[in-house]
Amino acid sequence: MSLNQNILVKLKQAGLRINNKWLVKDVSLQIEKGKIVTLIGPNGSGKSTTAKIALGIYKKINGEAKKYTNKVGYVPQKISIDWTLPLRVSDFMVLTENLKEEAINDALSLTGVIHLKDKNLGDLSGGEFQRVLLARAISKKPELLVLDEPVQGVDFTGEIALYELIKKISDELNCGILLISHDLHTVMSATDHVVCLNGHVCCSGSPIEVAKNNEYKALFGEQASQILSRYEHRHDHIHTNEGKIKKN
Amino acid sequence: MLDDFFIRALIAGLGIAIVTGPLGCFVIWRRLSYFGDTLAHSALLGVTLAYTLEFNIAISVFIISSLIALILIDLQKRTNLPGDALLGLLAHSSLAVGLVVIGFLTFIRFDIMGLLFGDILAVTTDDIFIIWIGGPLILIILKLIWKPLFASTVNYELAEAEGLNPDRAKAIFTILMAGIIAISIKMVGLLLITGMLIIPAAMARNISSSPQMMVIYSVIGGLLSVILGLLTSLEFNTASGPSIIAAALFLFILSLLKIKQSIKLKN
Numbered sequence: 001m002s003l004n005q006n007i008l009v010k011l012k013q014a015g016l017r018i019n020n021k022w023l024v025k026d027v028s029l030q031i032e033k034g035k036i037v038t039l040i041g042p043n044g045s046g047k048s049t050t051a052k053i054a055l056g057i058y059k060k061i062n063g064e065a066k067k068y069t070n071k072v073g074y075v076p077q078k079i080s081i082d083w084t085l086p087l088r089v090s091d092f093m094v095l096t097e098n099l100k101e102e103a104i105n106d107a108l109s110l111t112g113v114i115h116l117k118d119k120n121l122g123d124l125s126g127g128e129f130q131r132v133l134l135a136r137a138i139s140k141k142p143e144l145l146v147l148d149e150p151v152q153g154v155d156f157t158g159e160i161a162l163y164e165l166i167k168k169i170s171d172e173l174n175c176g177i178l179l180i181s182h183d184l185h186t187v188m189s190a191t192d193h194v195v196c197l198n199g200h201v202c203c204s205g206s207p208i209e210v211a212k213n214n215e216y217k218a219l220f221g222e223q224a225s226q227i228l229s230r231y232e233h234r235h236d237h238i239h240t241n242e243g244k245i246k247k248n
Numbered sequence: 249m250l251d252d253f254f255i256r257a258l259i260a261g262l263g264i265a266i267v268t269g270p271l272g273c274f275v276i277w278r279r280l281s282y283f284g285d286t287l288a289h290s291a292l293l294g295v296t297l298a299y300t301l302e303f304n305i306a307i308s309v310f311i312i313s314s315l316i317a318l319i320l321i322d323l324q325k326r327t328n329l330p331g332d333a334l335l336g337l338l339a340h341s342s343l344a345v346g347l348v349v350i351g352f353l354t355f356i357r358f359d360i361m362g363l364l365f366g367d368i369l370a371v372t373t374d375d376i377f378i379i380w381i382g383g384p385l386i387l388i389i390l391k392l393i394w395k396p397l398f399a400s401t402v403n404y405e406l407a408e409a410e411g412l413n414p415d416r417a418k419a420i421f422t423i424l425m426a427g428i429i430a431i432s433i434k435m436v437g438l439l440l441i442t443g444m445l446i447i448p449a450a451m452a453r454n455i456s457s458s459p460q461m462m463v464i465y466s467v468i469g470g471l472l473s474v475i476l477g478l479l480t481s482l483e484f485n486t487a488s489g490p491s492i493i494a495a496a497l498f499l500f501i502l503s504l505l506k507i508k509q510s511i512k513l514k515n
Contacts, residue, residue: 055409070411079403085277086456087402095399096410120457146409 013063041197073137077148107139126153257368261474269467272449292346313426366437366489437489
């Protein structure tokens with residue numbers, strides 16, 4: 001048991017070494033209920049590996065990784081599904097847990113893909129599939145959500161809507177979220193705690209603290225550090241079906 | 249009226265088909281057909297052992313096949329050889345050792361053809377008993393591990409991350425494979441068991457759009473194959489195993505027609 005009931009995951013100097021090469025080293029972080037922790041960092045900096053360590057996917061790790069919940073929703077960065085399997089969206093939704101029809105419909109509606117429910121998973125576009133992945137992860141009302149670039153391939157407006165949805169879910173379900181994102185705007189606007197990785201933790205703290213950090217500036221450049229929490233969403237129209245635009 | 253041995257064969261065959269249906273789907277989904285072959289080939293060793301020690305064939309085959317599966321898992325961890333090479337190594341060496349042992353057992357007359365291709369005349373009431381106890385047991389266990397096994401078939405990391413323990417499910421599934429081979433070896437023969445697993449499931453894949461549907465069609469396909477195959481076997485005096493597999497192939501070809509139709513509809 002954790003001393004603090006709110007802690008869902010705790011990494012203590014966790015790392016992973018495969019074939020004498022460190023994928024990631026000395027990562028300490030904790031995820032609490034209702035909080036969003038975001039991992040940022042360049043390609044190959046160990047973001048996905050850290051997420052998988054937190055999820056307990058790797059058996060032999062260095063350091064410590066403790067997961068205090070089994071109610072987990074996971075959106076992996078890459079997922080290859082073998083099409084020898086006949087799998088509809090509705091089958092995929094109940095992959096790891098049996099859900100009521102209502103819960104399935106609610107989740108699919110939230111991510112905007114309820115109309116794809118009876119479609120074969122292999123027939124979806126990249127963005128559609130990403131929305132289904134997110135719907136599946138949230139449908140089981142998890143205590144811990146691990147989202148590895150959850151909006152990749154989703155169109156721009158959809159991206160913003162989905163990030164808003166993630167924020168909303170975190171508040172409503174009071175679940176802890178580990179988010180991996182390339183979009184610094186989002187990171188800065190919706191996150192409680194940022195961990196900047198580059199093979200190890202190069203800095204961490206609140207978004208503003210990280211943005212001011214010199215190591216962060218060195219890693220992402222001066223420009224990125226100017227993206228502070230003043231993320232404003234300017235959008236004077238909404239998109240309706242078939243690419244039509246409606247002015248507000 | 250149908251002969252007594254025919255009724256026995258039919259009851260045994262139907263019992264096997266109900267089990268090979270769902271297991272076969274997983275064999276296709278998880279790409280395990282060569283694994284199935286390897287276990288089946290190693291069964292010969294189990295059979296010879298049973299004869300030598302005057303032991304029950306099904307139980308002896310089950311033990312040897314499980315053992316080979318364990319050796320395979322161990323070799324995968326220990327060597328850098330690719331999986332298919334290891335499977336080939338185990339399949340052929342266990343088959344060879346089995347045949348060599350048979351050579352030594354000059355005091356027993358073996359029906360090699362019966363072992364390789366199945367023999368309906370050999371089905372006893374004891375065999376029926378084993379099939380109808382073992383078969384439902386395999387199905388119940390499969391039902392219990394269905395969720396983790398299926399989830400990890402779709403995506404291992406997802407299953408592991410969301411706490412389903414896929415490794416345990418995989419190990420249990422391996423034992424179930426050894427089980428089905430043990431109970432069906434007399435009927436179908438060790439060279440054709442994988443066919444019994446794969447062909448009805450492949451037929452089902454052609455006409456299903458969901459995993460549950462595929463399992464159901466696979467069972468139906470297996471049952472029809474057994475009935476058709478055994479009737480042919482009785483009529484033309486052919487070996488039971490090949491007749492059942494040929495019937496399954498016939499159903500598979502029919503299912504291809506359905507695919508053609510649906511492709512036409514799409515265009």
